[in-house]
Amino acid sequence: MQSRGTRTKARRRRAVRAGRLCRPITRKTVPQRYPGNMKVIDLRSDTVTLPTAAMREAIMAAEVGDDVYGEDPTVNRLQERAAELLGKEATLLFPSGTMANQAALHTLTRPGDVVLASRDCHILKYESGAASALSGVQIKTIGADGIFDAADVRENLHPDEQHFAPTTVVAVENTHNMAGGRVFPADLLEGVAETARAAGLRLHLDGARLFNAAVATETDPARIAEPFDTVSVCLSKGLGAPVGSLVGTSLERAHELRRIRKRFGGGMRQAGFLAAAGLHALEHHVERLAEDHANARLLAEGMERIGLAVVGKPETNMVVFEFQDTMAFVSATRERQLLINPIGPGRFRAVTHLDVSASDVEETLERLRAVLEEIPC
Numbered sequence: 001m002q003s004r005g006t007r008t009k010a011r012r013r014r015a016v017r018a019g020r021l022c023r024p025i026t027r028k029t030v031p032q033r034y035p036g037n038m039k040v041i042d043l044r045s046d047t048v049t050l051p052t053a054a055m056r057e058a059i060m061a062a063e064v065g066d067d068v069y070g071e072d073p074t075v076n077r078l079q080e081r082a083a084e085l086l087g088k089e090a091t092l093l094f095p096s097g098t099m100a101n102q103a104a105l106h107t108l109t110r111p112g113d114v115v116l117a118s119r120d121c122h123i124l125k126y127e128s129g130a131a132s133a134l135s136g137v138q139i140k141t142i143g144a145d146g147i148f149d150a151a152d153v154r155e156n157l158h159p160d161e162q163h164f165a166p167t168t169v170v171a172v173e174n175t176h177n178m179a180g181g182r183v184f185p186a187d188l189l190e191g192v193a194e195t196a197r198a199a200g201l202r203l204h205l206d207g208a209r210l211f212n213a214a215v216a217t218e219t220d221p222a223r224i225a226e227p228f229d230t231v232s233v234c235l236s237k238g239l240g241a242p243v244g245s246l247v248g249t250s251l252e253r254a255h256e257l258r259r260i261r262k263r264f265g266g267g268m269r270q271a272g273f274l275a276a277a278g279l280h281a282l283e284h285h286v287e288r289l290a291e292d293h294a295n296a297r298l299l300a301e302g303m304e305r306i307g308l309a310v311v312g313k314p315e316t317n318m319v320v321f322e323f324q325d326t327m328a329f330v331s332a333t334r335e336r337q338l339l340i341n342p343i344g345p346g347r348f349r350a351v352t353h354l355d356v357s358a359s360d361v362e363e364t365l366e367r368l369r370a371v372l373e374e375i376p377c
């Protein structure tokens with residue numbers, strides 16, 4: 001008779017094999033055909049960064065209180081600083097970008113409404129069906145490659161007639177994750193916002209990587225955020241904080257948003273430890289996003305040189321490329337301690353971030369060259 005512990009371990013192993021449970025990336029799970037001391041280069045996402053020593057110190061030194069009572073001084077400082085940067089009356093701290101987006105959408109819509117958004121947008125594809133489950137709204141995708149224009153909005157507006165669900169919100173994702181970190185062009189955004197306003201629609205910005213867009217285009221983040229009723233930004237992506245997103249909005253909407261955040265389970269207590277990391281990130285990790293962008297360009301150019309099919313030119317910190325045999329590529333790169341996620345059959349996304357240096361990019365190219373020698377594309 002097996003012990004309970006052994007049965008639990010066997011159940012866990014079966015769940016990992018069936019893909020229902022994630023297996024952590026460790027020396028044990030990455031095959032060891034190559035030297036054990038080979039550095040793992042993790043290009044799966046900019047969410048994998050670890051807090052720097054200075055950020056850890058800021059976390060340790062944080063002054064905290066109960067944020068549900070509004071008494072955490074560090075959260076309050078972060079929210080004020082972020083409001084300034086985004087040019088909004090108020091911001092609220094959330095535990096995740098998903099909750100930030102969905103709480104914002106909840107305040108902008110009523111059940112049955114239609115939200116117009118880009119193809120492959122995060123709020124539809126990667127937030128676990130939250131928009132329909134939590135707000136009862138439908139998301140209709142428009143445009144292509146992460147962007148759309150005023151005509152797309154106009155053509156997809158439902159008439160104000162009893163058969164049709166009311167179209168009430170336009171949501172923009174900037175930069176666009178699945179379009180490879182693409183920046184939403186400013187002139188298109190202007191036309192979209194004007195058309196949306198004229199039709200009485202509200203506007204939401206999924207700005208998980210808004211600071212990447214701002215740095216890449218040398219634009220004030222407040223200028224990009226200006227037309228939107230609600231703007232979410234993530235501290236836990238390129239900015240390198242462990243947890244946290246913010247929604248910027250008007251004072252009036254922030255009051256409602258606070259209630260929705262509580263309802264969705266996002267009221268946090270001594271969240272100042274997270275806010276301290278966020279403040280540190282806003283102070284020290286925004287300008288340096290330019291290094292990630294330069295590294296992405298370096299990586300894309302190198303990939304092209306060794307014969308990989310890069311899709312478009314990286315505008316920020318992501319490189320999308322193609323390799324037909326998805327599984328063979330994943331296993332050959334993992335064997336070489338190189339982690340890159342597929343984002344579709346034969347399509348991959350490599351993301352540069354705080355923990356990837358220019359020399360890591362050179363090393364990545366060396367390992368990719370070896371992969372291509374083993375399995376030519």
Ligand SMILES: Cc1ncc(COP(=O)(O)O)c(C=O)c1O
Pocket residue numbers: 095096097098099101122123173175176177206208209234236245
């Ligand atoms: C564009 C975009 N929006 C929202 C999110 C959600 O953020 P989180 O993972 O913190 O829920 C992500 C996450 O990758 C994202 O890429």
